[in-house]
Amino acid sequence: QVQLVESGGGLVQAGASLRISCAASGGTFSLYSIAWFRQAPGKERQFVAAITRNGGMTDYTDSVKGRFTISRDGAKNTVYLQMNSLKPEDTAVYYCAARPSSGVPRSTNWWDYWGVGTQVTVSS
Numbered sequence: 001q002v003q004l005v006e007s008g009g010g011l012v013q014a015g016a017s018l019r020i021s022c023a024a025s026g027g028t029f030s031l032y033s034i035a036w037f038r039q040a041p042g043k044e045r046q047f048v049a050a051i052t053r054n055g056g057m058t059d060y061t062d063s064v065k066g067r068f069t070i071s072r073d074g075a076k077n078t079v080y081l082q083m084n085s086l087k088p089e090d091t092a093v094y095y096c097a098a099r100p101s102s103g104v105p106r107s108t109n110w111w112d113y114w115g116v117g118t119q120v121t122v123s124s
Helices: none
Strands: 003-007 010-013 018-025 033-039 046-051 058-060 068-073 078-083 092-099 118-123
Touching: 003 092, 018 033, 018 092, 018 118, 033 068, 033 078, 046 068, 046 078, 058 068
Parallel strands: 010 118
Antiparallel strands: 003 018, 018 078, 033 046, 033 092, 046 058, 068 078, 092 118
16 A cells, blocks of 8 residues: 655745655555645645656646646656646645556546645745
8 A cells, every 4th residue: 555745835926836746655656657636725626637657648637737747756756746837726735646557537536545735825
């Protein structure tokens, strides 16, 4: 069973960049596809980005395409989300999730393991 720990969140101004990390332990990292979701106050958790377990494919929700980049480092068992040109509407708790499969569905129901989240706040 894999454990996930997010880090790197914080308070930034609109237009700034931030990189958040998801460190995995307790499992064979290369077996897991990883996704980032976010949840703003009073809203449902929504898909942001995902990367397949071999790193060969990525997927992004439309609102972050061209601004966010997901990547993974097998040597560090870590997945990153580089966020550029941040907007106030990006403010949310960001969660990483894992599933032992090559698919990267956008629904939260298909993801088996979750971290506790990291807060990202973008001020205008």
